[in-house]
Amino acid sequence: xxxxxxLLACAIALSAQLALAGGAHAxxxxxxxKKGEIVFGVLGTDEPNSFIDPKTRELVGxxxxxxxxxxxxxxxxxxxxxxxxxxxIPELQQGHVDVLAATLTHNKERESQVDxxxxxxxxxxKVMVRAAGGVTALPQxxxxxxxxxxxxxxxxxxxxxxxxxxxxxxxxxxxxFQALQQGKGIAYVNDESSLLADYGKLGPGAxxxxxxxxxxxxxxxxxxxxxxxxxxxxxxxxTLRELETSGAANAxxxxxxxxxxxxxxxxxxxxxxxxxx
Amino acid sequence: MTxxxxxxxxxxxxxxxxxxxxxxxxxLLAASFVIALPLGVAIALMRTxxxxxxxxxxxxxxxxxxxxxLLAHLLFWYFAFPELLPEPVKxxxxxxxxxxxxxxxxxxxxxxxxxxxxxxxxxxxxxxAQMEAAxxxxxxxxxxxxxxxxxxxxxxxxxxxxxxxxxxxxxTSVATVIGxxxxxxxxxxxxxxxxxxxxxxxxxxxAYLTVSLAISLAAQLYARRFPVRT
Numbered sequence: 001x002x003x004x005x006x007l008l009a010c011a012i013a014l015s016a017q018l019a020l021a022g023g024a025h026a027x028x029x030x031x032x033x034k035k036g037e038i039v040f041g042v043l044g045t046d047e048p049n050s051f052i053d054p055k056t057r058e059l060v061g062x063x064x065x066x067x068x069x070x071x072x073x074x075x076x077x078x079x080x081x082x083x084x085x086x087x088x089i090p091e092l093q094q095g096h097v098d099v100l101a102a103t104l105t106h107n108k109e110r111e112s113q114v115d116x117x118x119x120x121x122x123x124x125x126k127v128m129v130r131a132a133g134g135v136t137a138l139p140q141x142x143x144x145x146x147x148x149x150x151x152x153x154x155x156x157x158x159x160x161x162x163x164x165x166x167x168x169x170x171x172x173x174x175x176x177f178q179a180l181q182q183g184k185g186i187a188y189v190n191d192e193s194s195l196l197a198d199y200g201k202l203g204p205g206a207x208x209x210x211x212x213x214x215x216x217x218x219x220x221x222x223x224x225x226x227x228x229x230x231x232x233x234x235x236x237x238x239t240l241r242e243l244e245t246s247g248a249a250n251a252x253x254x255x256x257x258x259x260x261x262x263x264x265x266x267x268x269x270x271x272x273x274x275x276x277x
Numbered sequence: 278m279t280x281x282x283x284x285x286x287x288x289x290x291x292x293x294x295x296x297x298x299x300x301x302x303x304x305l306l307a308a309s310f311v312i313a314l315p316l317g318v319a320i321a322l323m324r325t326x327x328x329x330x331x332x333x334x335x336x337x338x339x340x341x342x343x344x345x346x347l348l349a350h351l352l353f354w355y356f357a358f359p360e361l362l363p364e365p366v367k368x369x370x371x372x373x374x375x376x377x378x379x380x381x382x383x384x385x386x387x388x389x390x391x392x393x394x395x396x397x398x399x400x401x402x403x404x405x406a407q408m409e410a411a412x413x414x415x416x417x418x419x420x421x422x423x424x425x426x427x428x429x430x431x432x433x434x435x436x437x438x439x440x441x442x443x444x445x446x447x448x449t450s451v452a453t454v455i456g457x458x459x460x461x462x463x464x465x466x467x468x469x470x471x472x473x474x475x476x477x478x479x480x481x482x483x484a485y486l487t488v489s490l491a492i493s494l495a496a497q498l499y500a501r502r503f504p505v506r507t
Contacts, residue, residue, distance in 0.1 A: 147456070151469050168376060168456040169466070178356060179456070183371050 029074070029231040032098060037077040040067040041097035044082035048256040048263065049103045049121075049221075062256035063101040066120055066223070066240070069248075070099070073239040089113055092224055099236065100224035106277050107219075115233055117223040118240045119277070120249070122270040124215035125157045126192045128199065131210050133186040138214055141165045147176045147185035157217030158189045173198070181205075189216070193263045200264060220277050237275065244272040285476050291467045295477065298463025299484050305380055305449040305459055306488075310442060312385035317392030317438075322422070324393065325400050335393070342390045347451050350387055355379040355455035380452035380459075388445040392438055399434030400426065433505050439496035443489050450485070460484055 032038045042050040042063065050061040059080050071078035083091050088102045092114060099117075106116045127146075129135040135144070142164045148154045150169035158167060165187075170176040173190055177198050180188035190198065192215065199206060223240075225233050243249040253268045255261075285291050323335030342350070359367050359375060370378060403426055411421035431438075453461040460481050467477040 150465055155466070155469060168458075169462075170456050171454055175356075175454075182356070182360060183368075184375055 027231055028098065028226065028229040029235060032074060032076055032232070035076070037079050038071050038074060038099065039079045039081055039097045041083050041088055041091050041100045041102050042067070042080050043085065043088075043102045044080075046103050048261065050080075050101065062121070062252055063103070063223075065252050065255075066243070067099070067101045069243060070223075070236050070239045073242075074235055089224070092226060095226070098226075098232070102224070103221055104224045105219045106222040106275075108277070113227070115225040115227050115229065116275050117225060117233060117236045118272050118275045119220040119222045119270070120240060120272050121221040122218060123192050123221065124218040125154045125189050126195045126215055127158070127187050127189050127212040128180065128195055129187045129210055129212060130180065130183065131208050135186060136210075136212070138162055138212060138216070141187055144187065145185040146187045146189060147179045148189040149173045149176050153217055154189045154191070161216040180209075187212075193257075193265075196264060197262070222275065240272050281475055281479075282473060283476070285467075285471065285473055286480050291471060291473075291477070294463045294467055295460075295480050298458060298460040298481075301377070301458050301463075302446075302449045302460040302484070303488070305377070305384060305452060305457065306442075306446050308381045309384035309388055309445055309449070312381065313388035313392055313445065314438075316385065316389035317396050318427070320390060320393035321396035321400060324397050339390045339393055342386055343394075347383070347387050347448055348454060350383040351380065351451055351455050354383040358382075376452075376455055376457040379455060380449075380457040384445060384448060384452070387448065388441060391444070392441050395434045395437040395441060396430060398437070399430035399432075402433045403429045432503055435503070436496050436500050439492055439499070443492045446488055446492065447485060 042059065042061075044050050044052060044059060046061075048061050049063040050059060052058065053060045059082075064080065067080070068078050081091075081097055083097075083102065085102070088100050088104060089110070091097050092100050100114070104110075104114075104116075106119060110116075127138065127141070129141075133144075135141060138161055141158075141162045143166070145166045145168060146158055146162070147168050147170065148158060149172060155167055155169055158165060168179070168185060170179060173194060176190070177188055179185055188195075188198075195211065199209065199211060202209060223236060225236065240249070243252070249272050250268060253265075257263045257265045258268075259266055286295065320335050320338055323331045324339070326332060326335075355375065359370055359379070362370065407425055407429065408421055411425040412418070416424065449459055450461045452459050453465070456462070464477040464481040468474040471477075
């Protein structure tokens with residue numbers, strides 16, 4: 001899910017950099033304290049990170065909860081502004097929002113545009129195989145036929161992970177998944193959360209399929225900050241670190257991603273501890 | 278980032294992908310054509326025969342295939358048809374290259390029925406007296422068809438048949454939906470890998486245009502060299 005957004009945002013970020021004036025700011029954290037509010041840029045359409053609860057009509061989500069924790073730590077009111085994927089980085093750079101909590105993938109290209117807080121979610125593509133195929137690890141896919149969707153980073157990721165695999169791509173994930181079920185390929189690659197949802201749809205047929213444990217093309221999701229705002233970054237990172245040590249971060253993961261939720265992930269395979277990728 | 282980076286098309290990995298796509302498209306065209314043309318002749322003969330059942334079967338084939346979009350054909354022949362095959366045949370198909378084979382089946386049936394209609398028009402354009410003359414010379418019905426009727430009918434039908442071949446060439450692009458690694462598939466792949474959509478699709482457009490124009494030119498040359506006898 002993060003992949004297409006990443007591409008778009010990269011393109012926008014490039015043009016935004018050209019438009020950005022290099023004016024020096026006063027300390028942003030001091031400004032936030034003075035205003036009494038901190039503005040977060042969110043997508044608002046991206047369950048479970050930030051979305052409108054259909055019952056309460058309120059903005060909720062994993063990243064919304066993280067943002068609220070940051071606001072509480074600073075002692076100001078959180079304000080959420082919904083924005084499109086492509087507009088995220090320009091809105092931050094132009095000062096319309098203070099922090100991005102918008103499923104922002106942390107990658108090297110973007111480090112010249114924005115600063116990133118500690119990674120608060122790690123995702124990536126995963127591989128589902130037919131159990132009868134006897135594949136238990138990525139290298140065994142060498143020379144085998146792997147199906148996936150066209151246009152995302154999944155194809156690039158699997159090609160990098162297993163260069164000799166024969167990759168066949170389809171217009172959408174449903175077709176690729178069907179090709180796997182019919183036995184036209186031995187493995188199927190998709191974003192982890194979508195893959196788990198597909199697996200869930202198999203019902204009793206799930207015993208014929210296995211998901212390989214290793215992720216390919218790991219992506220780190222983090223809050224985005226304007227470049228050089230050291231004191232704001234320090235307080236955001238401190239909040240995240242506290243959430244991790246107190247166990248609250250794990251509780252939030254379980255609340256939005258864990259067992260029984262729609263993504264239904266059984267286990268958190270990362271912890272919030274670094275802003276390096 | 279330059280607007281148009283032609284070096285991408287001249288050499289390197291992306292060049293290889295695109296050339297491979299072009300080659301696969303030409304192979305799809307060739308394989309479908311050699312099946313579609315005889316199929317077209319057979320169906321045209323069915324539709325012009327004296328047997329009522331044969332005529333009915335021919336008409337059913339033509340209408341049944343012609344009235345369904347090519348995209349639906351491709352998805353049917355790739356996702357549905359192999360599942361109906363006996364297990365060993367199905368596995369053999371999946372072990373080979375099902376994307377290419379199913380694309381050829383769909384394309385040749387689709388082009389075949391359109392060609393059948395062109396050939397049928399050709400047959401109808403040959404004066405009935407030709408057949409009567411052949412029979413009165415002592416030729417059997419099949420020999421009359423083969424030696425007298427069809428040579429004249431095909432000559433009349435060549436220009437529309439070549440135009441049908443141009444259609445078949447362009448239609449190979451639809452095979453991308455079932456993962457056949459043809460021209461459009463590879464162009465999209467280059468776009469995904471490099472974001473160079475302008476270059477990739479320019480290459481594809483020029484490739485389609487070149488082959489289409491070459492087929493059209495062949496049609497014109499043929500019509501000049503072998504005008505329809507009246």
